Amino acid sequence: MLSFRTMTHQDLPELATIEQEAGPHPWNQKHYMNSIDSGDLCMVAEHQGRIVAQGVVMLVAGEASLLILTVSRSEQGKGYGAAMLNHLIDAAAELADTLFLEVRESNKKAFNLYLKSGFSEIGRRENYYPANKDHKAEDAIVMALDLSVREWPDSHPANRR
Template structure:
């Protein structure tokens, strides 16, 4: 059964490992340390004692921003990302009216995950994400979810 808990500094090696394998532009350990130390909503999803997904939400002034949501590459397609997103939405709704995020234009799986969770596309940020050497920067699709009208 999937369970959720607060991220801790002891999780950093596992989080960093998951990030490194998940994609071409991973967060590093310092990103997680800063998020935990800043009091962001930092959550891990565990299955059978192993971290399978992680997410970080920054809360401020009645708004929330999903900074990252990563599912271990070997655990993708099992619904863990969707379950963690729901957990983060529920937790954010206690302190914020709107949850924002940016997603890479090329990340269709994540874009669809967010659409299915009720997010709407509200804008674009051109050249937001860096690309590899010799490639153009990539646009971010800005999405929002109104937390005040949830069931």
């Protein structure tokens, strides 16, 4: 069973390990610490007492931005990314009207997850992501989800806005 909770400073070493294993452009502990301390929406998903996914949403002036969503490499392909994303969408919908994100052009798995979750491509940022030593800089696909029109169950708090 997957459970969700607010990220804490005590999670930072485990989050950093997950980030290092998950991909070539990890967040470090300081990124997470800054987000926690800034009051961003910082969540983790746990399975059997272990963090399997994490996400951070920054909220500003009625808009939300998904800053990061990471699933532990050993736990990928089990639906935890979709569950974490849906949890973050639900939480953001209580506080914002639109959720934005940027995704690497090469990250087809994440791009498709966002499309399935209702996001639309709204633009591109050329050379947004820094180059690796072996590659050139990469474009970001900018995506958005209108939280005010998402179809929620009748009991969902977003329907009370």
